[in-house]
């Protein structure tokens with residue numbers, strides 16, 4: 023079925039649902055009447071219907087019965103409650119026959135949805151916050167019941183949000199930690215603060231850091247596999263860059279980043295069992 027004939031049920035009308043609505047409507051990938059959003063908070067539903075002109079309902083069951091792609095957009099600790107509600111209110115396997123679940127909740131595995139129907143197609147999707155500008159990176163894992171045609175539709179649905187990275191589900195937790203912007207923001211903030219500490223005013227330090235990072239990204243994009251060479255070339259022995267590098271190494275910069283990603287990955291995986 024072409025995407026413009028689909029109805030998307032969004033269970034949970036919070037931040038990530040707003041990102042999905044904003045991107046898919048602004049890019050005209052979908053139209054407002056192709057969405058139905060459920061959320062217990064009536065003022066939130068009013069906000070979404072006023073701003074996006076989408077259908078809204080206070081109960082999940084009526085949203086799910088109206089949608090053929092069902093997005094589970096609630097916080098991880100609420101997912102089990104939603105699955106139990108849907109399993110008890112919609113026990114008929116036939117009702118799930120033409121539906122597909124898209125689960126965006128961090129750490130929640132596709133297997134947890136088999137309670138709804140044993141052969142239910144499930145997609146685990148993880149857009150990062152930058153997806154709202156179209157420059158995100160989105161992890162996508164598909165279970166074996168997702169057909170080739172459904173997969174194409176899901177890839178098209180997420181295309182306006184950024185780079186789609188298809189992967190085995192076991193890697194989604196790593197991706198969650200690796201794609202959070204906060205590690206990058208902290209590095210940017212630390213660079214700006216260091217410039218200020220060394221005597222620059224904030225606007226000047228910010229401008230220098232912005233262009234240093236933007237320029238480094240441009241050069242790296244032209245030579246994606248050559249980071250070692252780029253570092254060596256920019257840091258001759260005894261020079262300024264080499265002094266910066268050896269100081270970062272003495273504070274175990276790389277180990278700190280590696281440990282941050284490892285712990286973030288663990289945290290994401292822990293949501294499945296909490």
Ligand SMILES: NC(=O)c1ccc[n+]([C@@H]2O[C@H](COP(=O)([O-])OP(=O)(O)OC[C@H]3O[C@@H](n4cnc5c(N)ncnc54)[C@H](OP(=O)(O)O)[C@@H]3O)[C@@H](O)[C@H]2O)c1
Nearest residue numbers: 034035036037038061063095096097098126127128149151
């Ligand atoms: N934020 C991100 O950038 C991002 C990125 C990727 C994935 N995700 C995932 O997206 C999911 C949602 O995150 P979010 O940031 O959108 O959270 P959020 O802003 O808190 O939105 C969740 C919404 O679900 C509502 N809700 C609570 N219980 C419900 C229920 N039983 N049925 C239906 N709706 C219910 C909440 O209402 P109340 O506020 O009244 O509880 C809230 O409006 C999370 O699992 C997160 O891991 C988020």
